[in-house]
Amino acid sequence: MAKVEQTAKDETGFEPKIVAFLCKWCSSAGSDLAGVSRLQYPSNAVPITIMCSGSMSPMFVLSAFNKGADGVLVSGCHPGDCHYLKGNFYAxxxxxxxxxxxxxxxxxxDRFRMSWVSAAEGAKFAQVMHDFVTDIKKIGPQTRLKAKRP
Amino acid sequence: MIDVAQLKAHAKGLLEKGTVRTVFGYRKSTAGLLAEPAGITEAAQADDLIFDPSCVQNLALYLVNDKKHQAEKRSDDKRPVAVVAKGCDSRAITVLLQENHFSRESVHVIGVSCEGTGVVDARKLARKLGNKKALAVAFDGADAFAVTTNEGTQSIAAAEVMAERCLECRSAHPTLSDVVFGEAKAERGLHTPFQAVKAKIKESEEDRWAYWSRQFDRCLRCYACRSVCPMCYCDECVVDSISFVIAPDTTAEEKANRIKWIERSPAKSESAMYHMVRAIHLAGRCIDCAECERVCPVNIPLRLLNTRLEMEAFETFQYNPGSDPELPTLTSSFRDTDPNSFIR
Structure with a gap:
């Protein structure tokens, strides 16, 4: 138990909030695979499944930062593997x-990142999340675009 | 040198024959130096038309507005409208054609070449003249303006008081037109394109944020930049909840459940979001008419923001907005060679 707490919190106690937009056909399944394979990776991401990385609107990214996300990840299928053939090229x-x-x-x-994660790449998803959280912990909370709401 | 008499005669001919509904052009303004846009419907009024370096506005906007008015009036007049278009305006019209906003037949483009000198920047001119007040400005040879002030007429080198965008202009000659007046002169090239953006990129992240945060903080959210932009033609704007269309059958629940992407208060975070949404919506569409920057009451350098993505479109994707109405738009096309290394 003590060990888990140590890995989840650094000295400052800052836990980044990450919004991860995952394509339904690849990255979402990839994150599932990471889970069922019992891979250890930081639990800072709020996953949002989208139908295709090509359906990702820039508004989603800006809105996430506006509402206080410390990082935004967009993840889709590798080029050539899109379920809709070319959605990820547009993305x-x-x-x-x-x-x-x-x-x-x-x-x-470092706050905005894109990755290609296929349904078979559970380990890669865990690695992407791990790297992202480590990098964001270094730069601290996102204050620049965050709205000051009561 | 452009012959305004020919321009007037052409507009008059069109209106007399009744082949066009309206001619959008410039006329002498009653308030200040800059010309004012005019929608001319009578052949007799065609004599009011002018073309000189004070004609800064992008008249493509009036094609967009005219379409809205025609729809509101439920007019069945299907005649085309004529529009006086400089190089940049003709590119705006090309982008609108590319997006099928209107058909090629519905617009008669009267191209005018602003040749070597481009249009004047009223702020630069006022600074140059000091306490003298400019009353009129005319083309004077290939690289000068003849400026009339209350103390007489003087010749000023065009490069000193020319609009920033004109210094960098890559196609002063209309790319799309039914008829052209003035000499064909494609490139002016007094400044390297995108130089302001390139200088800004070299600054550190902190400096850039400090700069933009100061700019966004000033924004009043008057939406003048949106109103003046020919590319901002949506009836409903995502950043402005009062623009949402309310039909007789819109239920209270529907109204309440509409997504408010940003608050309407002019807080820094919300204004930052507004300007970024506009910049991203203009990616590969902005033709650099710099009207947004000109109309901004608090002098936010919007042209700098918009040209950032234009630079990317041009240098990374070899895409030049408004060059060809048949071309797919920047974000509705892709190449296998698009950058991939930024993706993990």
Whole structure:
């Protein structure tokens, strides 16, 4: 028990809130596989299943940051593996532009990330989450785009 | 040099024959230096038309507004509308055609070339003139403006008082037109394109955030940038809950359950979100007419924000908005060679 607490909390006690938009056909199944394979990975992500990474609206990303997410992950099928054949190619272009815009206004680089995780890559999903949480813990809570609501 | 008499004669001819419903052009304003947009419906009024460096507005906006008005009036007049379009305006029209906002037959584009000099930046001109007040500005040769003030006319090098966007202009000549007046001159190239963006990118993340946070904090959310943008034609705007259409059969529940993506208060976080939503919606559509920046009452450098993604479109995806109405739009197309290394 003591060991679990140690891995879940660092010295500052900051636990990042991560919103993960996972494609229903690959990444969502990949996260399931990580779970059923009993892989240990940080539990900071709120998974939201979307039908395709191509259906990902930039509004979702901006809105998540506005509502206080410390990090946003978009994850879809590898290029060529899309259930809808080319949805992830559209996503790649769109997410690239969103990332450039967020960087330009000065949001920390590490807060927004995209990954390709297939349904068979439970271990990769665990690794992606682990890296993301580690990186965000280093930069601390997201305050720049967060709305100040009572 | 553009011959305004020919432009007037052409507009007059169109209206006399009745082949167009309205001619959108510029006329001398009664308030200040800059020309005002005019919708001309009578052949006799065609003599009011002007074209000089004070014609800064993007008239593509009036095509969009005209479409809305025609729908509201339930007009069955299917005649095309004519519009006076500079290089940048013609690109805006091309983007609207690309998006099937209206058909090619419904618009008669009267292209005007702003040639070597482009249009004037009223703020730069006021700074240059000091306490003298500019009353009129005219083309003066290939690289100067003749500025008339209360103390007489003087010639000013165009590069000194030209709008920022004109300095970087890559196609001053209309790319899409039914008739063109003025000499074809494609590239002005006084400044390297995207230089302001490139300088900003070199700054540190903290500096950039400090800069933008100051800008967004100032925003009043008057939505002038949205109103003046020919690309912001949606009836319902995601960032503005009062624009949601309420039909007679919209239930109270539907009204209550509409997603409010952002609050309407001009808080920094909400304004940041608003400007970013607008920037991302303009990715690959913004033709750099810089009207948003011109109309901003608090001088937010919106052109800098919008050209960030234009630079990406141009340099990474080799996409130049408004170059070809047949081309798919930036975000509705992809290539196998698109950047992939940023994805883990």
């Amino acid at each position: 790649r272009r769109k997410i690239y532009l969103v990332q450039k815009l967020l960087q330009f206004i000065g949001l920390e680089n």
